[in-house]
Amino acid sequence: MNSFEIIGGKKLKGEIIPQGAKNEALQVISATLLTPEKVTISNIPNIRDVNKLIELLKDFGVKVEQKSTDEYCFQADDINLDFMYSDIFKQKASALRGSIMIIGPLLARFGKGYIPKPGGDKIGRRRLDTHFIGLLKLGADFNYNAEDNFYKVSAKKLKGCYMHLDEASVTGTANIIMAAVLAEGTTTIYNAACEPYLQQLCRMLNRMGAKIIGVGSNLLTIEGVDSLGGTTHRLLPDMIEIGSFIGLTAMTQSEITIKDVAYDELGIIPDVFKKLGIKLERRGDDIYIPEQKSYQIENFIDGSILTIADAIWPGFTPDLLSIVLVVATQAKGSVLIHQKMFESRLFFVDKLIDMGAQIILCDPHRATVIGLDRQFPLRGIDMVSPDIRAGVSLLIAALSAQGKSVIHNIEQIDRGYQDIDVRLQKLGADIKRV
Numbered sequence: 001m002n003s004f005e006i007i008g009g010k011k012l013k014g015e016i017i018p019q020g021a022k023n024e025a026l027q028v029i030s031a032t033l034l035t036p037e038k039v040t041i042s043n044i045p046n047i048r049d050v051n052k053l054i055e056l057l058k059d060f061g062v063k064v065e066q067k068s069t070d071e072y073c074f075q076a077d078d079i080n081l082d083f084m085y086s087d088i089f090k091q092k093a094s095a096l097r098g099s100i101m102i103i104g105p106l107l108a109r110f111g112k113g114y115i116p117k118p119g120g121d122k123i124g125r126r127r128l129d130t131h132f133i134g135l136l137k138l139g140a141d142f143n144y145n146a147e148d149n150f151y152k153v154s155a156k157k158l159k160g161c162y163m164h165l166d167e168a169s170v171t172g173t174a175n176i177i178m179a180a181v182l183a184e185g186t187t188t189i190y191n192a193a194c195e196p197y198l199q200q201l202c203r204m205l206n207r208m209g210a211k212i213i214g215v216g217s218n219l220l221t222i223e224g225v226d227s228l229g230g231t232t233h234r235l236l237p238d239m240i241e242i243g244s245f246i247g248l249t250a251m252t253q254s255e256i257t258i259k260d261v262a263y264d265e266l267g268i269i270p271d272v273f274k275k276l277g278i279k280l281e282r283r284g285d286d287i288y289i290p291e292q293k294s295y296q297i298e299n300f301i302d303g304s305i306l307t308i309a310d311a312i313w314p315g316f317t318p319d320l321l322s323i324v325l326v327v328a329t330q331a332k333g334s335v336l337i338h339q340k341m342f343e344s345r346l347f348f349v350d351k352l353i354d355m356g357a358q359i360i361l362c363d364p365h366r367a368t369v370i371g372l373d374r375q376f377p378l379r380g381i382d383m384v385s386p387d388i389r390a391g392v393s394l395l396i397a398a399l400s401a402q403g404k405s406v407i408h409n410i411e412q413i414d415r416g417y418q419d420i421d422v423r424l425q426k427l428g429a430d431i432k433r434v
Helices: 022-034 048-060 081-085 087-094 097-110 129-137 170-180 196-207 239-251 269-275 318-328 349-354 388-400 420-426
Strands: 003-007 013-016 038-042 063-066 072-075 112-116 141-145 150-154 162-164 186-190 211-213 219-223 231-234 255-258 281-283 286-289 306-309 332-338 359-363 366-372 382-384 404-408 430-433
Touching: 003 388, 013 420, 022 038, 022 048, 022 072, 022 097, 022 170, 022 196, 048 063, 048 081, 048 087, 048 097, 081 087, 081 097, 081 112, 087 097, 087 112, 097 112, 097 129, 097 150, 097 170, 129 141, 129 150, 129 162, 129 170, 170 186, 170 196, 170 219, 196 211, 196 231, 239 255, 239 269, 239 286, 239 318, 239 388, 269 306, 269 318, 306 318, 318 332, 318 349, 318 366, 318 388, 349 359, 349 388, 388 404, 388 420, 420 430
Parallel strands: 013 255, 038 231, 162 186, 306 332, 382 404
Antiparallel strands: 003 404, 003 430, 038 072, 063 072, 112 150, 141 150, 186 219, 211 219, 255 286, 281 286, 332 366, 359 366
């Protein structure tokens, strides 16, 4: 098990470029299974989860050519479906939450898709009902074997229909879209997720020959086609990493420019950080954050304590609530953090409390953070990263803390953040991998 050793309290300075979006990568790479033609994707991040998915596609027989550091060409013209029955498939797919994204493309093009119960973050229940209910409505047969934790769907021919999703699941919506583009007739999806990454998937599929309208809304209409062709696609920068860097800059009283952020795709993310009192300035497609000795949390208009809650897009992404929480510990003022979607995602706050943060964990979904305006800096401790986003939140806390911190289980952080230690070192951070 690898760890990060961090000496905190150092101000950082310079420019940093965000990696390509992890969540988008998992969707669009899976979509390459929908066509026998070549699909070239650039700005792919070199992170564990994405690399595992690429290896999984190779095992299926997808021809993968790495054309540069972040650009890959995929061609799924000779797929070995028997691989789904192998022990290697069960082992690899169950270790990757994103493996669920291959089931829609496999079902649509080959008539069947198997997947073991996927792993991933320990942040609470992440049910898959939306995925399979949607596929069932398209005409698939569904079977779940509780003994070996295998999900199986099959269909001779998918047929378009109207469906109202029970929740606006991003991955569920993506899986259903990828199945519906090759279904017979028209599919209408209401209460669809509409995150920028999902919009990117739809645009890519349309360039491949799909007929999807309503992109960017929660009402999608998909006219099925017989086949899809190849295309080229570039991933958006990762908005979660951008938000992480905004929080890092404020916590460490640093001056950093985040380059090439695709600002118009960030939604309300910059505004939420501004509510914490963080100054940031848009410069073209960059974000400049000046050094700030102090930042003060806003109150609501009536004077009541600010609440920041996650919501489906265009609301605030749940992946950044952990970052907001840790940043608030050194602010002036108080804020209620309400994590609605995952009941275990706030359980990392015990580490922050051990570091000296003033946090009241009200219940599994809510935490009140009392910011003391840096009067009592955090102190370094030994801790373990429970998941990707909490891990980076603890990393930010450690970089701002006095003394030495050690973060174990950093494989969780590596799942979502490319060479994070190397990139932070270039900004002046005292961090090393051991």
